[in-house]
Amino acid sequence: MDMSSHPLLSALDEPAPFPSQYPQLRRLDRSMVCQICKEPFTGPVTISCGHSFCSACIRSSLEVMKKCPSCNETVTEGSIRRNRALEEMVDAWEESRPTLIDLAQPPRKRPAPPETSHSKASLSSGVKRARLSPTGSANASGSASGSRSGSPTKSRRANDVVVEEIDENEDDVLELTENDEAPCPLCQATMPISSIPLHIEKGCPPPKAKPKSNGVLGKGNQKADWKKVFSGQGLGGKTKEVEMKRITKPNYALSSPADLRAILSEYSLPTTGDKPTLQSRLQEWIILFNSNLDTSHPSSLSALRAKLAESESSKRRDKEKGKDEVVNQLASKDGLAKYASVKKSEFERLRREIIERDKRRKDAEEGKGDGKENAIEVE
Amino acid sequence: MAAPLSSRRLMKELNDIQAKGTPEGIVLLSADSMEEWVFLISVLGEETIYRGETFALRLKFGPRYPIEVPEVTFLANEQYQPPLHPHVYSNGHICASILGNEWSPVLNAVAICITMQSMLASNKKKVRPEGNDRYVRTAPTNPKLTRWHYDDDTV
Numbered sequence: 001m002d003m004s005s006h007p008l009l010s011a012l013d014e015p016a017p018f019p020s021q022y023p024q025l026r027r028l029d030r031s032m033v034c035q036i037c038k039e040p041f042t043g044p045v046t047i048s049c050g051h052s053f054c055s056a057c058i059r060s061s062l063e064v065m066k067k068c069p070s071c072n073e074t075v076t077e078g079s080i081r082r083n084r085a086l087e088e089m090v091d092a093w094e095e096s097r098p099t100l101i102d103l104a105q106p107p108r109k110r111p112a113p114p115e116t117s118h119s120k121a122s123l124s125s126g127v128k129r130a131r132l133s134p135t136g137s138a139n140a141s142g143s144a145s146g147s148r149s150g151s152p153t154k155s156r157r158a159n160d161v162v163v164e165e166i167d168e169n170e171d172d173v174l175e176l177t178e179n180d181e182a183p184c185p186l187c188q189a190t191m192p193i194s195s196i197p198l199h200i201e202k203g204c205p206p207p208k209a210k211p212k213s214n215g216v217l218g219k220g221n222q223k224a225d226w227k228k229v230f231s232g233q234g235l236g237g238k239t240k241e242v243e244m245k246r247i248t249k250p251n252y253a254l255s256s257p258a259d260l261r262a263i264l265s266e267y268s269l270p271t272t273g274d275k276p277t278l279q280s281r282l283q284e285w286i287i288l289f290n291s292n293l294d295t296s297h298p299s300s301l302s303a304l305r306a307k308l309a310e311s312e313s314s315k316r317r318d319k320e321k322g323k324d325e326v327v328n329q330l331a332s333k334d335g336l337a338k339y340a341s342v343k344k345s346e347f348e349r350l351r352r353e354i355i356e357r358d359k360r361r362k363d364a365e366e367g368k369g370d371g372k373e374n375a376i377e378v379e
Numbered sequence: 380m381a382a383p384l385s386s387r388r389l390m391k392e393l394n395d396i397q398a399k400g401t402p403e404g405i406v407l408l409s410a411d412s413m414e415e416w417v418f419l420i421s422v423l424g425e426e427t428i429y430r431g432e433t434f435a436l437r438l439k440f441g442p443r444y445p446i447e448v449p450e451v452t453f454l455a456n457e458q459y460q461p462p463l464h465p466h467v468y469s470n471g472h473i474c475a476s477i478l479g480n481e482w483s484p485v486l487n488a489v490a491i492c493i494t495m496q497s498m499l500a501s502n503k504k505k506v507r508p509e510g511n512d513r514y515v516r517t518a519p520t521n522p523k524l525t526r527w528h529y530d531d532d533t534v
Contacts, residue, residue, distance in 0.1 A: 006393060006410070014394055035485040036445060037384060038391045060446045061484050069483040311384075315442050 015097070022104050029097070032090050035070060036061060040094060043295030044086040048079035052086055055291030063283060082294045091296075186244050203243060242267055242301060246293060247286045252279050269305065284308055385444040386413040392487050405492045408435060415439050417454065418492045422499045429499055435459040436495055437471075438488055448482035450523050451491055463505035465531070466498065470515045472522040474508065476529040 018025040034041050036057035043055040051070045053061075058080065061069050068075050182193050187204040250263060260278040261271040269285060271278070285308055292298045299307075329335035340347070396407055406419040418436045422429040435454035441447055453461035453471040461471040468474075477486070477494050508514070518525060 006397065009390060009393055009397065014391065017398075038388055057446075057484070060443075064446055065480070067483075069485045072483070311442070 016101060018101065019104055019106075025100065025104060028093070032093050041086060041090045043291055044083045044090065045080045045294050046083045046086075047075045047081075049073040049075060052083055055080070055082075055294035056287055059287045059291055063287065080294075084296075087296060203245075244293065246290050249286055250282070252283075267301070267305075269308065281308065281312065284311060385440055385442050388445055389413045389440060389488075392489070396489065401489060402493060402496075404496055405489065413440065416488060418488070420492055420496050420499070422496060424500065427500055428502065428505055429462060432462065433459075434462050434499075436492060438491065445484040445487070448478055448523070449488070449491070450521055451478050451495075452522055462499055463507060464499060464502050465504070465506055465508050468508055468511050468514055468518070470518060472514070472518060472525065474527050474529070476527075478522070479527050479529065481529075 018029060020026075032040050034044070034052075034054040034057055036053050039054075041052070041054050044052050045055045045058060046052045047058060047068060049068045049071050051068050053069070058069075059077065062075065062077050066074055066076060180193055181190050182196065183190050184196055184199055184204060186200060189199075189204070191199060247263075250259065252260075257275045257278055260275065260282055264271050264278065264282055264285070267285060267289070269281065273281070285304075288304045288307060292304060330339060390413070393410060401407060401418075404421045404423045408417040408419045410416040416438045418438070419433050420436050421433045435458075437452055437454050439450040441449070451473060453459070453467060453473065455461050455469065455471040461467050461469060466474040473495070475494065475498060477491065514525075
């Protein structure tokens, strides 16, 4: 088929590759890509065999099979470790890539096409590429809690753990005193620096003055807490707020739908549906939530919830589409004929069975009303 | 609205195919949507028992691709017939571990085609699998619902 102008590719916002005379740059470009999603790493992690993937990718993959996708070695989710060096490398690479692409163009005056394709790529580049744009537009959308500081570098630092916070204090650029306010490295709530250690110690309760956007869910959580108390688990968590701590997977085989609903409501997620629905929703949420803890550019909880809802609805669409296809096929005359020819022997067999069954029943119920038989004849 | 993970990944694969082409003997016949692609597969070389034959391999991708394996069958219609092979049933279903427990999300559509091509290339006898008729009579439409048992690694 003609691949030069494939309609499906119009939606692809792939940035322009490096010119072919720079194989080493192409290789470097490839090395920044997760082998599962084939996109630049998001929250890269390393597993016990040494291979690295996006946190969300490998977590989803391990959900299906407990093997490394690259080398087949048996691995468990417990061996996942955040790879900060790789994350820094990918960030730096994404930042310098446009410059390098420019530098890689031949020095002589180039005709317009490659130039426009590049500028188009950097303008419309996908989710991942966009987040590093210096305008910080992607960054702003990620900080729905409204407590993040403005500059991309600073907010990235602020999300890192306490150890790196000390680094920042040593920086001459930012001279902070005890009374200055700073975002908590874990939950991003702004508060005086001196109170941050105690705040973390307490498991990041929200600051009293500023109720967070998800403060409304107090009631739902209370309900969940009571459910926990009644089921003999105790309260477990120290606070009612969503803890930015890895979720431990429940044992789905032993959990009742109510158990799953309790966990879901803890993170203010929909609690509708039967057990398989609840389970797949929770599984997906745990992947989203836990992998969000493996990155220096975490999304807000509401963004994660939106992502979950989006993937759930796309799955539903997919299911219904398959159904529609079959129905549509049967609606057309050709499709019906085709279906009939494929299933002819099966139809025949079923028809014979029904006729025989009818006959037996007729023999047995001789003399009774005829209305029933009409209902059975489905030929 | 962001495209689902599967579509983004498939677009990249399509882009790759467009840029670099497919390996010899493998041709992308149709990719009208991000759900279903059809490749034409022929076996190269002089000593193959499938000389001159072309088969159509259909890949159906779910929303969880590449975490989950696509649904892969040889087309069985007026135009294309599935190859006579001890691991390929007459309804086009394929018994191959790469389509089951050995699937890995780092693989892609072209990798599946290459595996099928080499599976055909290494075959020496044109026979249907044992119990073909019984299987075809009762098989589900989706081969992923069949519980496969992978025992023969000679072809």
